[in-house]
Amino acid sequence: MRRLAIALGLVLLLPAAQAQETLRDRIKARIEQRRAERGQDAPATGGLQELQVQGRKVLVHLPTGYDGSRPAPLVLAFHGGGGHAEYMADDSHYGLQKKADEAGFVVAFPNGYSKLQGGRFATWNAGGCCGDARDRSSDDVGFARAVVAALKARYRIDAARVFATGMSNGGMLSHRLACEAADVFRAVASVAGTDATASCTPSRPISVLHIHARDDDHVLFDGGAGAGAFRDESKVMSFVSVPDTIARWVQRDRCTAPARRTLERPGAYCEVHEGCAGGVSVQLCVTDSGGHSWPGAQRVRRGKEEASQALDADDLIWRFFEQTPPGPSQ
Template sequence: MRAWVLAIACASLLPTAQAQETLRERLKARIEQRRADKAAEPKGGGLQELQVQGRKVLVHLPAGYDASRPAPLVLAFHGGGGHAGYMADDTHYGLQRKADEAGFVVAFPNGYSKLPGGRFATWNAGGCCGDARDRGIDDVAFARAVATAIEGRYSIDASRVFATGMSNGGMLSHRLACEAADVFRAVASVAGTDATATCTPSRPISVLHIHARDDDHVLFNGGAGPNAFRDESKVMSFVSVPETISRWVQRDRCTAPAQRTLDKPGATCEAYTDCAGGTRVQLCVTETGGHSWPGAGSVRRGKEAASQALDADDEIWRFFEQVSR
């Protein structure tokens, strides 16, 4: 009798055929959703385009990008009169290739331009340059918005967000160090000196500056060269490289002399490492190369070939890694 009652009770707990079918459908739906979510995850390679405050931002995810492992982010700002697509072109800068090698996300924002396609764009780096400066474009707010948009869309390590740039874009990197040190861990500028009138970083921040001694646009010892800009009113009397470094040594409260970290034919580097908050100020100088990105495969027509004594991509990423350990 007890066995018979127990059998009936157990039978009543078994799912009906309809319930079993419902469970199978739910399981199937979950599996399909997981597959869809996986397919929708961003993949590495190529360029993806975002719109931030009405401007184009090209984003490259490194090969092997894994959303479960937050990656460093580098914002790369083009030179004055350039555009995001030019900066993203690996024949000129090689940053996508370096991102694949090192595993960081690299984004190429577009500067302010009056043209629909965004070409001939400039950045408001303080005293320079072009329409972005003249119209008072808030490129610091734009850079902050770009970082926020990318962090919201991709898996980014917010403690390892960096900025770099060429010429006017390098000047903006200096300004970001001054006004957005809460966002950027470190900055690296190539051929663009400090163009700020005032600078009060919210915290000490590491800065790398790379410059050719024979730069004929942003002169090494200060001033604008004859090839700086067709309209001289669109630029400024550029701050010298030594003065730019001196400012950062003072801001970061570095207390000991610089130490030579690289000395080879055609290029030297020296670094101040005894700075507040464990920061670092570093200067790398190439003897030749003019106004270009050291290590670049090609430069614009009429410009001197880039120095091959130093690879800016390698030096910049090495610096970012050193200061974020």
């Protein structure tokens, strides 16, 4: 009798349990639907959305308060040579997620070409540099275009305010994108990575910001590869100098005004070339110290010189992007 009573009890409880399970499934489905509507249905990695584009990882940070109700600016941030997306997304090294929250832009961290399954030790094909990406002629301009298209399909992106920035080899790729994808990117900003292109014919004038330390021991300020660059010299190039990089963009953008100093403080200065075609500008910011690092960073790689605190690269870059007139929507 006792066994019968237990069995009857289980039978009576079963519909209620099934109803609870059905309710949970409905709630879960509704949550997933709402997240998808807000562009938040991608897997999360440490608070970041993770996408796959052309077989490569792209980490995405949506700014605080993002709900997809209005288009947001987009910044693609490219890691340095030998780095990877997670490292570029680390705010202790770069601070771009925090800046995105403050300013309200979406920031994405694509992964470069890597032979390793996890994507570590990746490089970008920026023209003359660097590593396996260059040697294998990786189509990183095409990849960057595909990343932007994927993000526009998933999130509410303002196509007239799409920007690129990067560190070292990633900065070099930003210069290349200005040359070959000016129809997509409104402006670019490079830190510690000079122009590595052999030829450059932008489809329209484009604003360019370059940030560099005078004592950079990788990409030497006055040109050439320093002692801190890749040990295998065949993986890099004789880097173009900072002055030549700026001169190239002044010519490409047909700037007529001489450089005007916009900031000068102990350890750093900035200057701008105006009177350029299409209302764009070419800007340069220089720190006296900091080596091959991101100005304002709180942490650098072990054994490297501390980053200069005379400038905050995140503030400079976003102010530059924000002040660039929006282009036509694509």
